Structures are given as C-alpha cells and as structure tokens.
C-alpha cells in the first residue's frame with residue numbers, strides 16, 4: 001500500500017509545490033509517508049482494502065491495457081446516465097419550483113456526501129486585509145492593483161495558520177461597482193507584468209472592458225496534495241486530525257475560498273458582488289465548477305479543460321479514469337467517500353449522479369464550458385465534457401433559459417454561445433487562452449449588459 005501510494009504521489013505532485021505546510025520544511029519522502037498514512041486511514045474508515053482499488057490509466061505504460069482509451073467506439077461502457085430531471089425516487093421534475101425545492105437540494109446533498117464533501121459547520125471566519133495597493137499602467141489603461149490577505153481565525157488550533165492570498169486589479173477611472181472576473185491562479189503576483197509572448201493577458205482584456213480581475217490562490221487555502229489534508233482550512237477545522245469520509249476535499253475547500261472572496265466584494269463598494277464570474281483551468285476548472293455549483297452568488301463561470309472531476313462524465317471511458325482520481329495522488333481533491341466508486345465491487349455506474357448534474361446545479365446562471373484541441377485535451381475527454389454540457393441543457397430550458405440546443409459536437413472553434421449555457425472548443429492547448437474573448441463577450445451579454 002505504502003509503496004503504491006508513494007509512487008503515484010511522486011508522479012502527480014511534481015511542480016505543484018508544498019502548499020499547506022506554511023513554513024515547515026520537510027523532504028518529499030516524509031511528505032509522501034504522511035500522505036500514504038492519510039490515504040490508508042481513509043481506506044480503513046471506508047472498510048476497503050488496497051486490493052479492491054482499481055488502478056488508474058497510465059499514459060506511459062508499455063502495457064496497452066493500462067493506457068487510456070481514446071477510441072470513441074468503446075468510450076461509453078455505461079451508456080445510461082442519471083436523468084437530471086428525475087428525482088432519486090423516480091418522479092419527473094416538471095417545474096422550476098420542483099427543481100428548486102426538491103431536485104436541486106437532493107443533488108447538492110448527493111454531490112456533497114459522495115463526491116466533493118461537506119463544508120463543516122465550524123469553519124472559522126476570514127478577515128481580509130489590504131497588504132499593498134499600487135497605481136500602475138496596464139497596456140494603455142491606468143489601473144489600481146490591490147493585494148489582499150484573508151486571515152482565517154485559528155484560535156481553535158493555533159498551530160495551523162491559513163492566510164489566503166489574492167489580488168484584484170481595476171481601471172483607475174474614478175467609478176465603482178466593477179463586475180469582477182475571478183480566477184483560481186497558481187500565484188497572485190503583479191497582474192500588470194506583460195506576458196512573455198507579448199499577447200494581452202486575460203487581466204488586460206478584462207480591465208480594457210472596464211471590469212476588475214481577481215486572482216485567488218487555491219494552495220493558500222488548502223494544499224494540493226494528500227499530505228496537506230491535516231493542514232490548511234481542512235486541517236484547521238479538524239484540529240489536525242484525519243478527515244471523515246464525508247469531509248470536504250481540496251476542490252470544495254478552494255470553492256469555499258472563492259465564496260469568502262465574494263464576501264469581501266460584498267463589503268467593498270468598488271465591486272459589484274452580484275456580477276462575479278469564476279474561471280479556472282484543469283484542476284482549477286474542476287474547482288471553478290464546484291465553486292459555482294454550490295455558491296449561487298457566483299453569477300457566471302468559465303470552466304476550462306476541467307476533465308474528470310470537473311465536467312466530464314465518470315461513465316465515460318476516455319482519457320483519465322476514476323482510478324487516477326481515487327489514487328493517493330489525487331484523492332485529496334474529493335471527499336473520502338468517493339473512493340468507494342473506484343473500488344470493487346462498486347463502479348462509476350453505481351454513482352446516483354454524474355457531472356452533467358453538477359453543471360445543472362449552476363442553472364440558470366450563465367456558464368461557459370471550454371476545452372482545447374483534441375490533442376492537447378484528450379486526457380480531459382473533450383467528448384465527455386461536451387456530452388455533459390448537452391445533458392445539462394434541459395435543466396437550463398426548464399428554468400426558462402437556453403441550453404446549447406444540440407447534442408452533436410460542433411467542429412473546433414465553432415462556439416455554441418447563443419444561450420446561458422455555452423460550449424466552445426478552441427484550437428490550441430490545455431488552457432483557457434483562446435476562449436477568453438468569447439467568454440468575455442458572453443459575460444457581457446448575459447451578466448453585465450443584461451437588462
């Protein structure tokens with residue numbers, strides 16, 4: 001167990017830092033042992049043995065049977081998806097009222113208990129302070145950059161500190177009430193630094209439209225690894241103890257951080273907290289859809305290349321598999337309970353929910369689902385992300401909005417952006433980049449300029 005856990009952790013932890021261990025320096029071996037012990041503890045709480053856990057796909061394996069599948073003809077081993085508009089006890093959801101009163105709450109509960117975890121009742125409060133503010137030039141726009149720290153009250157467990165890092169930049173034009181595009185970012189450095197390639201950064205595009213751009217750093221909320229689960233906001237709430245199977249994982253914790261950022265916008269007249277969008281790529285794309293699904297104050301989302309754990313359905317066999325996410329390298333994103341579905345005898349098909357219903361939880365709010373080229377995003381399962389978007393559309397329609405209007409995948413660069421639920425696969429890499437102008441038009445149409 002320990003060995004398997006350590007090797008898979010080594011494979012996925014590179015490059016994502018030692019977040020969550022504020023100041024304490026430990027070498028990678030000790031951290032891997034901590035993660036393996038945490039993972040083992042969760043398996044024993046679930047009554048699972050390591051031998052029951054199904055292995056994830058291995059792109060570099062010499063053994064073809066272990067490599068990811070990219071053949072569409074065999075990508076749907078479980079073709080029956082749960083219907084977003086049928087309750088768990090079999091009733092058809094025929095009205096917005098029934099969606100809001102019965103179906104949405106039962107889906108929220110199921111996603112919490114079986115996939116992303118619950119936010120504990122005792123989460124301490126966050127106080128935001130401005131650590132620095134500067135006037136700068138961004139392209140041709142005069143801007144103000146504000147750096148913020150969100151200090152979490154740790155009086156219940158002083159050995160764990162959580163200081164959330166963020167920045168926000170807005171046009172210095174004497175007005176206020178700025179709509180905000182908030183991104184989950186690896187860093188919150190100087191947003192006015194020109195990009196290496198010379199192209200306009202997303203923040204520059206945002207301020208040129210007269211809005212504010214905010215970067216929020218997930219690893220300052222909760223570390224991106226199993227060894228940090230007894231640290232960060234999750235560890236603070238558990239006073240350094242291991243998680244229970246329904247406790248939150250990192251994706252939910254990052255989403256909680258986004259909610260605290262909105263709390264800040266609500267107190268600051270410079271920003272319009274009713275017009276905040278969330279954006280993120282890949283693991284942060286997963287975090288973005290989780291944040292938006294659970295916090296109905298988030299007005300819109302730009303969910304880029306989110307893949308498995310984001311908007312791609314678990315019932316698909318294409319690219320990453322459930323076994324990758326339930327391994328010791330990625331299980332920390334989810335609640336412990338989720339590991340059950342990656343362990344025999346249960347399968348993905350035993351989930352009572354799937355990811356189209358996570359998108360549906362965002363309805364009727366404008367949500368833009370994005371992916372890169374087939375090559376760059378094949379691990380992310382482009383077709384799977386599209387199928388989920390199509391399957392979420394009926395919920396948007398029930399709530400009086402437009403879905404994507406088709407279940408046929410359009411060619412790359414052809415956006416389905418004529419409704420509150422939008423899809424666009426861009427020509428380019430595993431990134432949000434080429435879709436930014438399309439998302440900003442979409443946000444303008446459905447949020448900023450909406451009558």
Ligand code: GCU
Pocket residue numbers: 281282283284305306307308309320324379
């Ligand atoms: C890995 C992981 C993906 C994730 C990606 C990323 O590839 O398997 O699920 O989206 O990292 O965040 O870059």
